[in-house]
Amino acid sequence: MTKFEALGLEPSLLNAIADLGFESPSEVQEKAIPVLLEDETDLVALAQTGTGKTAAFGFPLIQKIESESRTTQGLILSPTRELCLQITNELQLYAKYVKGLNVVAIYGGASITEQAKQIKRGAQIVVATPGRMKDMIGRGIIDISKIDYCVLDEADEMLNMGFYEDIQDILSNTPREKSTWLFSATMPKEVAIIAKKFMHQPKEITVGAKNAGVDTVRHEYYVVSGRERYEALKRLADTNPDIFSVVFCRTKRDTQKVAEKLIEDGYSAGALHGDLSQNQRDLVMNAFRKKQIQLLIATDVAARGIDVDDVTHVINYQLPDEIETYTHRSGRTGRAGKSGISMVILTRSELRKVKAIEKIIKQEFIQKKIPTGMEICEIQLYHLASKIKDTKVNKEIDAYLPAIYDVLQGLDREELIKKMVAVEFSRFYNYYKNTRELNSPDGGQRAARDGGQNSDAFAGDGSVRYFINVGEKDGYDWMSLKDFLRDTLELEKDDIQRVDVKESFSFFNSDAAISGHILSTFTDFKVDGRFVNVEISKNPDSAPGRKHKDKGKRKKHDKGRKAHKDRSFSRKQGGKPGGRRSKKRDGFF
Numbered sequence: 001m002t003k004f005e006a007l008g009l010e011p012s013l014l015n016a017i018a019d020l021g022f023e024s025p026s027e028v029q030e031k032a033i034p035v036l037l038e039d040e041t042d043l044v045a046l047a048q049t050g051t052g053k054t055a056a057f058g059f060p061l062i063q064k065i066e067s068e069s070r071t072t073q074g075l076i077l078s079p080t081r082e083l084c085l086q087i088t089n090e091l092q093l094y095a096k097y098v099k100g101l102n103v104v105a106i107y108g109g110a111s112i113t114e115q116a117k118q119i120k121r122g123a124q125i126v127v128a129t130p131g132r133m134k135d136m137i138g139r140g141i142i143d144i145s146k147i148d149y150c151v152l153d154e155a156d157e158m159l160n161m162g163f164y165e166d167i168q169d170i171l172s173n174t175p176r177e178k179s180t181w182l183f184s185a186t187m188p189k190e191v192a193i194i195a196k197k198f199m200h201q202p203k204e205i206t207v208g209a210k211n212a213g214v215d216t217v218r219h220e221y222y223v224v225s226g227r228e229r230y231e232a233l234k235r236l237a238d239t240n241p242d243i244f245s246v247v248f249c250r251t252k253r254d255t256q257k258v259a260e261k262l263i264e265d266g267y268s269a270g271a272l273h274g275d276l277s278q279n280q281r282d283l284v285m286n287a288f289r290k291k292q293i294q295l296l297i298a299t300d301v302a303a304r305g306i307d308v309d310d311v312t313h314v315i316n317y318q319l320p321d322e323i324e325t326y327t328h329r330s331g332r333t334g335r336a337g338k339s340g341i342s343m344v345i346l347t348r349s350e351l352r353k354v355k356a357i358e359k360i361i362k363q364e365f366i367q368k369k370i371p372t373g374m375e376i377c378e379i380q381l382y383h384l385a386s387k388i389k390d391t392k393v394n395k396e397i398d399a400y401l402p403a404i405y406d407v408l409q410g411l412d413r414e415e416l417i418k419k420m421v422a423v424e425f426s427r428f429y430n431y432y433k434n435t436r437e438l439n440s441p442d443g444g445q446r447a448a449r450d451g452g453q454n455s456d457a458f459a460g461d462g463s464v465r466y467f468i469n470v471g472e473k474d475g476y477d478w479m480s481l482k483d484f485l486r487d488t489l490e491l492e493k494d495d496i497q498r499v500d501v502k503e504s505f506s507f508f509n510s511d512a513a514i515s516g517h518i519l520s521t522f523t524d525f526k527v528d529g530r531f532v533n534v535e536i537s538k539n540p541d542s543a544p545g546r547k548h549k550d551k552g553k554r555k556k557h558d559k560g561r562k563a564h565k566d567r568s569f570s571r572k573q574g575g576k577p578g579g580r581r582s583k584k585r586d587g588f589f
């Protein structure tokens with residue numbers, strides 16, 4: 001008997017668990033599942049992030065729902081759209097062998113009519129954000145008067161986001177005799193109030209110390225001057241070529257700015273914050289989940305609870321205002337038993353905050369030094385060598401090889417290796433050879449005045465970069481997209497450059513002189529009934545490769561247009577295998 005069976009779960013769920021590859025229940029699951037299955041009880045469960053709370057309420061909920069009835073029986077409230085979708089997806093996987101069970105997500109920023117349709121078809125479980133839920137109740141689209149179970153997930157965050165009244169309103173539409181299950185990573189006063197007000201003698205489960213960090217995470221900090229934050233971030237990324245990271249900034253503005261600069265400097269990055277449209281947030285999250293972008297720059301609210309597998313590093317570009325938030329940040333890595341590193345970039349004056357955080361997470365930080373330029377070059381060099389060794393060779397290259405052999409004729413093995421490696425290595429070497437060390441001892445003082453703001457202008461080469469909302473999934477590759485653009489715009493062969501096709505969107509460059517023509521051509525432009533939309537990208541200089549800052553040369557091409565700021569570009573090295581990268585297109589080496 002597996003440990004999951006011992007919890008009292010049905011075969012249909014055990015089969016799904018086997019498919020998911022879960023071998024044994026996590027602590028919160030082990031404690032919560034039997035209680036929820038056996039009793040009709042209210043429950044408050046406190047467990048760190050990444051400990052499997054979704055399954056802890058998801059499995060009992062699914063088992064208790066009557067899938068033959070189409071009545072809505074379970075309601076899960078969660079703070080953000082992203083979490084809502086994540087929980088819905090997860091529950092659908094859990095319920096894959098349960099016939100007739102529908103789990104529907106309800107959240108703002110998407111068509112309410114479509115969601116209403118799904119509800120009408122019959123949803124036994126509804127996963128909702130409070131705002132949209134209230135809206136739908138108000139319009140009489142949804143009936144939650146017969147629910148048996150209500151789950152408040154990430155209750156602390158819902159309250160942080162000011163959903164108290166919405167939750168109260170929503171619960172007033174539910175029957176008195178139901179079970180309420182509250183899941184939270186932390187137990188601030190407000191959560192205790194909710195528990196008291198809306199629950200009846202809830203059982204309590206606490207896993208680990210309250211508010212403790214996950215012990216699979218190593219915590220490191222790096223002291224730099226405030227002006228050097230950005231440079232330090234780049235070095236941390238360069239030191240870890242396979243990094244897959246969430247980078248936290250304090251404000252939406254910094255989040256946007258750091259992401260833009262990284263993209264401009266040739267990193268594979270994207271921004272996630274509340275000023276982006278839902279559509280933009282979806283694109284970025286999807287790209288991150290698929291590892292098409294390596295660095296997700298996010299605000300605390302936007303990234304709260306996000307469960308993406310295999311995040312290797314959490315980087316605190318700035319420490320959060322509330323030190324308790326640090327737990328939520330570092331919980332994005334070291335998930336599901338894997339190890340992870342949480343790095344903090346800070347100035348000398350912030351050192352005392354580290355002590356305070358150590359008390360909360362009950363773990364010590366390790367102080368580390370930002371690597372020197374030459375250390376980074378060395379790491380990159382070895383990384384490159386092993387990447388070459390592990391490269392799977394695409395058969396299509398064969399046809400070109402004879403010609404390539406001709407070109408490279410006369411080079412012996414050593415020389416060839418040297419040159420090959422140098423092609424990539426020079427870029428790092430040239431960038432870092434004249435840079436100084438970042439761990440300057442006087443850095444702290446300057447930093448405090450500087451406040452960590454880095455307001456360098458971005459470089460510009462004058463060409464305009466566009467975003468277009470079609471990509472690989474619409475059947476385009478860089479050649480066919482270039483043809484499509486040339487034909488549609490009636491341009492010459494070389495008028496469209498640097499076409500970079502991503503899965504669901506793409507970028508291209510063109511001369512500033514014809515920007516009016518391009519934008520007007522794509523105003524209300526449809527292909528097969530679908531709007532094809534072109535906008536100016538915020539990143540005119542997003543070519544792979546790094547450049548030094550060139551103050552004052554920045555060109556603004558985005559006046560009067562809503563710029564797409566959250567797009568990502570593959571990095572010249574380290575990008576997705578098979579991803580198109582401009583340099584590779586020009587020749588195979």
Ligand code: ADP
Pocket residue numbers: 021022023024025026029047048049050051052053054055305307309335336
């Ligand atoms: P929390 O809500 O506590 O932050 P999640 O429910 O999002 O955590 O789960 C974190 C990750 O752990 C998810 O990817 C989930 O699929 C995985 N997971 C959950 N339970 C188990 C388990 N028993 N064994 C292995 N992985 C699990």
Ligand code: MG
Pocket residue numbers: 053054153154305
């Ligand atoms: Mg969760």
